[in-house]
Structure formats: structure tokens, C-alpha cells
Amino acid sequence: MPDDLRPRSIGEMPAQRAEAPQSPAEARGRFFNSGNAFNIKNPPVPDHAFVDEPRRALDPATPTGLIACDVSDLMQCPFPATSPLVLARYAKIKAGESLPTSFVSSGTIAYVIAGSGQTVCGTETIVWNPRDLFILPGGVDATHTAGESDAVLWLVTNEPQLAFERLQAPAQGNAPTELVHFRGEEIERQIALLDEVGRDGTSPGTALIFSAEQQEATRNILPTLTVAMNSLHGGAVQRPHRHNSVAVSLVVQGDLCFSVIDGKRKEWAPWATTITPPVSVHSHHNGGNDMALFLIVQDGGIYYHTRAMGFEFAEHPQ
Numbered sequence: 001m002p003d004d005l006r007p008r009s010i011g012e013m014p015a016q017r018a019e020a021p022q023s024p025a026e027a028r029g030r031f032f033n034s035g036n037a038f039n040i041k042n043p044p045v046p047d048h049a050f051v052d053e054p055r056r057a058l059d060p061a062t063p064t065g066l067i068a069c070d071v072s073d074l075m076q077c078p079f080p081a082t083s084p085l086v087l088a089r090y091a092k093i094k095a096g097e098s099l100p101t102s103f104v105s106s107g108t109i110a111y112v113i114a115g116s117g118q119t120v121c122g123t124e125t126i127v128w129n130p131r132d133l134f135i136l137p138g139g140v141d142a143t144h145t146a147g148e149s150d151a152v153l154w155l156v157t158n159e160p161q162l163a164f165e166r167l168q169a170p171a172q173g174n175a176p177t178e179l180v181h182f183r184g185e186e187i188e189r190q191i192a193l194l195d196e197v198g199r200d201g202t203s204p205g206t207a208l209i210f211s212a213e214q215q216e217a218t219r220n221i222l223p224t225l226t227v228a229m230n231s232l233h234g235g236a237v238q239r240p241h242r243h244n245s246v247a248v249s250l251v252v253q254g255d256l257c258f259s260v261i262d263g264k265r266k267e268w269a270p271w272a273t274t275i276t277p278p279v280s281v282h283s284h285h286n287g288g289n290d291m292a293l294f295l296i297v298q299d300g301g302i303y304y305h306t307r308a309m310g311f312e313f314a315e316h317p318q
Helices: 052-058 159-164 184-197 300-305
Strands: 065-069 087-093 098-101 107-114 117-121 124-128 133-137 142-146 151-157 180-182 206-210 226-232 237-242 247-253 257-261 264-267 273-276 282-286 292-298
Touching: 052 065, 052 087, 052 107, 052 151, 065 098, 087 098, 087 142, 117 133, 142 151, 180 184, 184 206, 184 226, 226 237, 226 282, 226 300, 257 273, 282 292
Parallel strands: none
Antiparallel strands: 065 087, 087 151, 098 142, 107 133, 107 151, 117 124, 117 142, 133 180, 206 226, 226 292, 237 282, 247 273, 247 292, 257 264, 257 282
16 A cells, blocks of 8 residues: 555544455454544434424314424434434324324333323223323324314334334234323322432432333333323422433423523423433523423433433533
């Protein structure tokens, strides 16, 4: 190789191949090194808020369909994604109409923003109302039907996780979590119970964690996804902290609320979906008088399983 074309270090070397492959299997091999393949830098997960998407979903003129919270272009992912392993959507269902869903995921997390209706999933049917939460098993088609008024659901899956590994949804009957329904009034009762018992200073806030019979040992709702309803009283601040998991959150209620992420203020908007990037120092602030609620989905199950959540309290950078 001429000196003017020779890499100055191993970090500048292109991918190497076998010099004389004797089979197609050998020809497919590639060699990298600690200079050009160690500590790979990918585009960061953006500190982003989806505000237009919920407005479209709640607009009476919007037809039945799905509205994705997709920032795959910013992360250079070859598939739709809200974070590298999570995809959130708003589902608009006009009154009396139905919306079928069939996602390539381990399961689907659904929160009812507006309207009442029912979901048929396999051989089971549930009737839902505003502020209900339900979990659909992966590998089973579902049909959501709105009642007498338009309905809006917030749907979250781990489709990007399966797309990354080119995996399929679980075979029918083999989903890690079966159909689960949490009614809004029961969620409110459980939050009130947490307030009644109280907490100590070792927790960053008060959160109601949702799990299921099949996932009780993991305390997750799906093997890789955790779901929590965080509550924050008027005038309260959730202590700054960081963790390795991404948080994809739905603003359920809260006036004069905002988050601070790596020293940058981010205002809340009604029913917005927000992304809190991994390892960022973040806190949540309620400047109003009423309790704030925000539903959080994290890819925390992966980090708990690998013993790498990395949770710690922190101070905001100056």
C-alpha cells in the first residue's frame, strides 16, 4: 500500500476481509479493531416533546388511524422509533368506527386519553373508559371500537427492539404478558394509597408501578418495558436523578409543570409525549396547585436484567 494511502492509525482502517476466502461463509466475514469499532458513537436520543401529534389526534376532523411519535431520522434508525427500543403512537378512533392493530412487538401498552369503547383481543373483550390502562399480548390481533364519541388511545410498543434484531412477534398463546386491564378508578385508588402511606427520601418521587401476573417477579409489565404513573403534588419537585433507561412519557394532567433535563427547561403540554434521554440528569416540577400525573414507559426491564440500570441521585449541571 502506498504511504500516502496507508492509515495513520488503526482507527482509520476500513473494514477488513479475508485475503483469500475459500467459501461464501468466509467471504461474509469482516474484521474491525479497537480503534474503529470500540465505543461506537451513534446519534443521541433527542430531548424532544411531541405536541402536534396529540393535537391532531384530539382534533374532531382527524379520521380514524394511527399517528406515530417518530424521531427515527434524528437517531438514524432504519425503522420508526420514539427511542431506540420504544415506539409510541396516538390512535384516533371516530365514534362508532373500529381500528384494527397488529404490531410486531412483545405486547402493547394502551392508555385511554378520551372516549369510551371496547377492544377485542383474541377470545377476550374489554370495555374501557378515559384513564383506563390496558396491556395487549404480542402475537394477537386486536380491534378497538369507539362508542358514541370519538376515542383517543396512547399506544406504546417495543417494535424497534424486535426490528433491530429482525424478530417476529410471539406465537399466539406464547406472549410474555396476557391481556391485562387496569381501570381508571382503581388506578386513582392505588395512587391515593401511596399518598396515605407516604415515602422516605430514598425515592426520587411517588410512582405507581404496573405489573401483571406473568411478570410479577420482574415487577415489569413486559420483560423489557416498565410502566409507571408518576404523581407530583402542587408545588413539589421531583429530586434530580439519572438512569440508563430512556423514559417516554405521556402528560396526563398538570398545569404550570415542566421538566429540567441536563439544565434545560422543557415545558409540559396537555397529552404531549416527551422523551427523556438516557443518563441525562432530570427533574420534574409542579408549579401549580393540583396534583400532576404523567405516565412513563421505560426500557428499564433490559437494564434491570443486565444489572445496569445505573440509577443515582444527581444535581443539575450548571
